[in-house]
Amino acid sequence: MSSRALRRLERSKGLTPEVELQETDTYEVPAAKKANAFALFNGSEESEQDGSDSEPEIEPVVEKKELPIESSKRNSKKSKKSVKSPTDLGDDDDLDKYLEEVRKRDQEKLAKSSKVAVNDEEDDDQEEDPELPFTETDPPIAYTDANYLYFTTERLKKCMHLLSVGLVKNLDPDTELKNLFGNLSIETIEDANSTTSLATSPEVLAQFKKLARLTRGWGGKDHRSVPGTSRKLLLTRIKDDWLPTAQKMLLMEDFTTQEAVETKYYKEEDAEFYIIELKVKKEEKLGIKYFQFSKPLNIQDRVANTRFYASVVITPNPDELMKLLQSYPYHVENLLQVAMVMLRQGNNKATSNALVEKALFVFDRSFGKRFHELLQNGLTELIRLPYERFMNRQFYLSLFRVIVGLGERSTFFTALSYCKFLLALSPAEDPLGVRYFIDHYAILSEEYKYLVDFVDSPLTQVYKQWLTPGLAFSKVLALLRLKRQEDATAALKQAVESHPFCACELLQRVAIAGHLSLKLSDFAASETIALAAETYLVRASLLWKEPSEIEFLHKETMKLLEQKLANKSWLLKWLGLKQEDKRDAEIPVNLLRFVLLSGENKVLAKVPHKVFDMEETNEYDILPPKDNSIQYDVFNGESKRSITDHLLNYMDHNLLGAIVTQGTSQFEDFLDAPQDGNEGIEN
Known part of the structure; x- marks a missing residue:
């Protein structure tokens, strides 16, 4: 701001330049006690009226006073180097630069203080x-x-x-x-x-x-x-x-x-x-x-683990499991x-x-x-x-x-x-794939609002696989029972978009739409899509019971599927002519665990045969995670702790070898024999 502007503002408001500066700038510059800091320019009103730009050079006489630029010690050196005092300013441009520096510095301080207040909890x-x-x-x-x-x-x-x-x-x-x-x-x-829990005689109950x-x-x-x-x-x-x-x-x-x-x-x-x-x-x-x-690492527990493993994996024998239950209840x-x-x-x-x-x-x-x-x-x-x-x-x-x-x-x-x-x-x-069956219990317990909130939450909306067929179509049913017809129509559209194969199957199984012109061949599905759809279809008839709800499902789903078939690009995609992402083609491991644990025959029929050939399909620990990283540090010679563990980590392998070679009926002789300097293993 030039000296002329300052004097003009002074005359219009009746303020001295010092007071005006304090009110217009957040940074406070103290004035000299006996001399006006702006008097050094000595500009007259006549010179302004004549429009003369020249100013007489007058040696300023001002009482020196240090400016309180920063109270913090850590910025004192920086302030002395970067900020000049008003007495050192040689012209109007330097004064403008000085004021601009002060304004920017105060804005930065204010921004920093507000940022600290917002992030105070972090x-x-x-x-x-x-x-x-x-x-x-x-x-x-x-x-x-x-x-x-x-x-x-x-x-x-x-x-x-x-x-x-x-x-x-x-x-x-x-x-x-x-x-x-x-x-x-x-x-x-x-x-x-x-x-x-088991057939127990009155005498045993009395002892207990x-x-x-x-x-x-x-x-x-x-x-x-x-x-x-x-x-x-x-x-x-x-x-x-x-x-x-x-x-x-434990x-x-x-x-x-x-x-x-x-x-x-x-x-x-x-x-x-x-x-x-x-x-x-x-x-x-x-x-x-x-x-x-x-698990505890005592000998008794290791024996129980070994006998269990031998009776389930090595030679499956339900009778041995019953005997083990009596010994280790x-x-x-x-x-x-x-x-x-x-x-x-x-x-x-x-x-x-x-x-x-x-x-x-x-x-x-x-x-x-x-x-x-x-x-x-x-x-x-x-x-x-x-x-x-x-x-x-x-x-x-x-x-x-x-x-x-x-x-x-x-x-x-x-x-x-x-x-x-x-x-x-x-x-x-x-x-274990809770998302594949939580909707079933939410509908049967009449927790409709919870189900809608669950489907609309990040728990299902972040990843495509999280919105399972059951969650998608059960949300429609929940909205219908909440009397939210328009929202149910929108939810059904999203469900058909995400799971068209399941939608077509749902029509034929629930709505009994056998006369439809739509065919399953129009909606070619991969093994993953067919398996995920079957987890819902096998229990869908238990949920869709009301005639009005079935009529809504039939009418709206037909309309949406016919629109989809009219779109040739969409049809080509679902016929498999468009290359799919390989990561989408794999069956999620939690889906496999849920299917194998559920034991539903119709769902198990959709599981690829190669899954049953895998060694990790034991019912007590289906498809466990594996830590394939190197467990030995070659630099310091120490073995690293494995992230994952299995039943094999809690067994007595010597006992397992004896059971395999001699049979379970003769393993007691092995237990009585000394092991590694011990007198024997107590059962």
Whole structure:
């Protein structure tokens, strides 16, 4: 700003230049006590009127005073070098530059202070940067990366409430039974909870009750007390035919941040390590904790594991499994395996469900303090169990079996709550394919709004594979029952766009549209598409029952499919003439696990034969993850801890060799023989 402009502004407002400068600039420049800093220019009103640009050179006499440019010590040197005092300014241009520098510096200070206030909760501003490329990508993503980096922390935060069971009592089927049939008497509940899992004689039951009185802390009035802790069982109640014991069968440990990062990093070593590390740290800020179950390494447990492996893998023998159950009544893998034997050979669902509940009790008793607190408060969205650990996988399998049993008992809301729990343990990976059956229990429990919110959340909208046929078409049904006709039409359009093959099949199976001109040959499907569609079609008739809903499905789906067939480019794509992404052609491993565990014959018929030829299809641990990285460090000569583990890591291989060579009936001689300097192995 020139001296003429300053004087003109002074005359118009009646202010001195010093006061005007203080009001127009955020940076305060103190004036001299006895002299006007702008008097050095000595410009007169006559010179302005004459339009003369020349100014007489007058030696300025101003009292020197230091300017308080910066109060901070760290910027004092920089300020002395970069800022001149007004007495050193030689002309109007220098004054303008000085004022401009002051203004820019104050704006930068204000911007920095506001940025610090916004990011006050973060330790480092750069923590958000690694996820920016993934948050900027528009979902859904056509393929899934190993660590699901597009499912960022911000997207997880938006849908965490959908992974919460709310209250731990929602995991208790008795709560749902009370809501369905009113207040049941205590005697009725006690009678149901005291049923035996196997045929047990009255004499044995009497002995168990006597042991229960001698085992301090076993059971209690609510059947939820166990020795060694004051914490109550959360998922199970102790039955009368369970052998009282003060020994804890499993251990639970908390994962460190480093262990959680390594568990994710081994899957995709091409990814940046620091990205995964910052992602885990952000999850910790949300309160998410990682845990693992572990087996004891005592000899007795190794013997049980070895006998189980030999009876299931080496020479399958159900009779040996029953003998093992009597010797080791709390061996989780054997309990789950015998439960399936009872279900398939004798169709004894009650006994099968009782054995699954007993296996769940083993985990329930082993919960650590932090895990127990989170679950007791219903905060399942904060619990993570990496699927890489073997006993974690057994807990997943136990919950899966519990959900199936609850569905058979028609306690659908409790089954839905367990679905939330199971999905929350690993929401991105979803190892057992909860997304392929959670919609079934949401519809049957009449949780329509929850289902709509779930489908519209990042839990299904980030990756293309996450929007399964069941979720897509069940959302339409949920909207219809919520009386939202227009939204249901839009949802059906999205479902047909995503799963046209399933839509055509749904018409013929549910709407009984056999007279349609549409043919399945018009919608050629890969093995993945056909298998995913069958997981929904096999139970679709149980959901679509109302005539008005079936009529809507028939009318709107026909219209949408005919429009699709009119589009030749779309037809060429679905006929397979357009090359597809190879990553889309592979069957997701969680889909295979769900199909093999469900045991539905119609769905199993769609599984490629090459899957059954794989060695990792054992029912107790189907398609486990593998750590193929080198486990030996050639530089320091140390063996690295493997991220994944299996049942083989907890066995006695000498005993296994004896069983293979001599048979299971003669392995007792091996147990009595000295092993590695020991006198023998106690059973």
